[in-house]
Amino acid sequence: MHILLSNDDGYLAQGLIALAEGLQSFAEISVVAPDRNRSAASNSLTLEMPLRAQQMANGFIKVDGTPTDCVHLAITGLLDKEPDMVFAGINHGANLGDDVLYSGTVAAATEGRFLGLPAVAISMVSSDPQNLDTAVKVAGEILQRLLDKPLAKDILLNVNVPDLPWAEIKGFQSTRLGQRHKAEPVIQAKDPRGRIIYWVGPPGAEQDAGPGTDFYAVSQGYVSVTPLQLDLTRYDALDLLKEWLQ
Amino acid sequence: MHILLSNDDGYLAQGLIALAEGLQSFAEISVVAPDRNRSAASNSLTLEMPLRAQQMANGFIKVDGTPTDCVHLAITGLLDKEPDMVFAGINHGANLGDDVLYSGTVAAATEGRFLGLPAVAISMVSSDPQNLDTAVKVAGEILQRLLDKPLAKDILLNVNVPDLPWAEIKGFQSTRLGQRHKAEPVIQAKDPRGRIIYWVGPPGAEQDAGPGTDFYAVSQGYVSVTPLQLDLTRYDALDLLKEWLQ
Amino acid sequence: MHILLSNDDGYLAQGLIALAEGLQSFAEISVVAPDRNRSAASNSLTLEMPLRAQQMANGFIKVDGTPTDCVHLAITGLLDKEPDMVFAGINHGANLGDDVLYSGTVAAATEGRFLGLPAVAISMVSSDPQNLDTAVKVAGEILQRLLDKPLAKDILLNVNVPDLPWAEIKGFQSTRLGQRHKAEPVIQAKDPRGRIIYWVGPPGAEQDAGPGTDFYAVSQGYVSVTPLQLDLTRYDALDLLKEWLQ
């Protein structure tokens, strides 16, 4: 068993280091991760420029690209041996509801779909996590289950872990993505030279966050596990659209 | 009716200019687009740095960010008046099957989902399109239909137009996304200083490209129209996953 | 006579366009300029990544690099025919005193030193110049003199033009670089997520700005022309240093 690890916080992130240490007793681990923070990179892929990869003293390979670049390179030739699975994380910060659209962590896992094997994105629901070991234990539990009872080959799991000691975690829940309100307005400011700049505002508050959603599960102390689509077709609209187009 | 236009080829792209000209008889048009080529930017959002917007002589606003940044800014405060709809494109190059995951054009339309109104991504199936006016006519047709027979408020359409004269287009088809084979291997090379660099390889050949797919429709001379999911939850796996987690 | 034009404000800048129009009656003009604003790029050269060049409708070639990259490419192979001289500008904003160290405009001219022919950097002493035609006339005057009475082959001139109508310009002065006070302190701020960011502060006020300096000349309504060193050796310290090292 050979597991590829990546993230979007960069190869120096504590969450990634903790994950690599935690999973090395289960499998051979290769780490290919961005050389710096690439949060919110989504599935962006670097086509216009070449990438450079460098192996660091601890064996991690850093790449001057996005999370998707890292996993893409790793599974299309950078690594001598193709990995059997992809784990992305442990992200410092939640990836809940609409967040998954932008998340570089989820994107790293998504790029693993080429493998036709399970890929798992793991995030701590705190941007300054105090209980990384809880997420490491969660990762180990999920990996063990995947080894014992394999899931469909193309499954992609989005896992969010409350920032609590393991003993306070109430269990695992299968959830759907909730939804946020529209993002907060863009923040207009001036640079020191008096010219206008814009900062993307904070994400919207939770809108659809009731029982069954990922938002709800983590708020109640559960690990949220959401299965994600790889096929973005909206099948239930195909017939309607067919009629509409005539 | 106020339509926001964006793209991922940049504000100077012929496809964008043609689209703006083509739709201006239907509605008020605002263009907010990247200041340079941002193909394959996916839904990446710039959180770490501020953005700058500048209105050009032709009224277009260029932003030094991703397609998602452009639409996000436009609908969260940059424009005085909120748009009613988003059109992204006309992209120089197809966005079929797995491509939509990486596409900045599709991402620009996706970001329009905040509006709760239809968003449309339009691409020419050629990176050097000879029949942009065909795609302009397609855009006009779709817009006219949306005005006449509104669709569900949160629909996102991914439209691909064969690079053919309008007279040779056989019609419109409602399609699902096809699928590509695994991408070609990463291309290893050396820079002039002798150090190894990697280029992301070409996308894989079409794998699932039979009747019903977007690949098939455009190959047969049809405009392909695919409805896309905004909710990435894989609902049919929720129960299985629930059991698996116990 | 074939003159290469470049700048650091980008290929769309009014100053560059005005300069190209102004000099085309004197010589064949090639423009190779950055695809976007690259102010304060100094002599930075892109070694790690490849560059892309694209010819625009007006004949200008834009490059996704620094001013130095642009001139370097132009005179080492991008242009079929080697230029005989380099003009950089017209910069929107002064390049006086310590500014020349950081200036991309001066750097573009400096890179022209490979030609062993005069290179000229021209700047308007206003970031929103109202009298670009004055600087165009200055450029023409200097070019005419260079043609009539050639200077030493490796001369580099840094020209600053007051933002005044031509009739109000009092003449040309040969000047030395003045000096600024230490830059204003770094400006500490917070991004919208509460994290600390730093903006480089404004340049210091003029310190050494008396008669003879470039600061003084422009303040008096003169065009300032400063000859610059290509050889950075501090010759008058060589003997002292020799002794000190023993």
Add this chain to the structure above:
Amino acid sequence: MHILLSNDDGYLAQGLIALAEGLQSFAEISVVAPDRNRSAASNSLTLEMPLRAQQMANGFIKVDGTPTDCVHLAITGLLDKEPDMVFAGINHGANLGDDVLYSGTVAAATEGRFLGLPAVAISMVSSDPQNLDTAVKVAGEILQRLLDKPLAKDILLNVNVPDLPWAEIKGFQSTRLGQRHKAEPVIQAKDPRGRIIYWVGPPGAEQDAGPGTDFYAVSQGYVSVTPLQLDLTRYDALDLLKEWLQ
């Protein structure tokens, strides 16, 4: 005595780490360095975007900017206590002759000129140095001399160290900058998508490299020490230019 260290190879470079260790017995050391390789950044300064600084476990502060940004921030407010001197390096690779124009290492030292105290750039004449400890010893020697016999307050020294064991170093020489031939032609290539790209070619061979130059000194096994100008005015051309302008 408080010494600021920076470089252009990034905060993880062995040369910087060795220098910090080597000088810590002489003085209090603060390290502010780029978060990644910024070779050939010259004196470029980031004015359009804010910078972020982060203190690492070893006390080094990394900044997402150029070498000049790093030193500028450090001496205009980032550090609580203003440094008394700047050492830049140890660069992995020579900075000889024309190289100094582009060098980020030399630029880091140059930015120290605001201090009005000696600033020193140190480079190993090998891009993969085997004898970093030789350069560390050189740095210590120079620092000791500066403490014992202070030089003029605004002196800037450019030091190049042959990649030899200390015992094989023949001594220190006060040198002038040599000069290279024109750079090799730009290298035209194609990216995997068939589009033309350009790589900046290698620097030219040594042209002016005889006795007295920095090229010559290092080729003979000496440490080359070149005093650099801060004032780029070409004084010996002022009178000629005055006449020429009339």
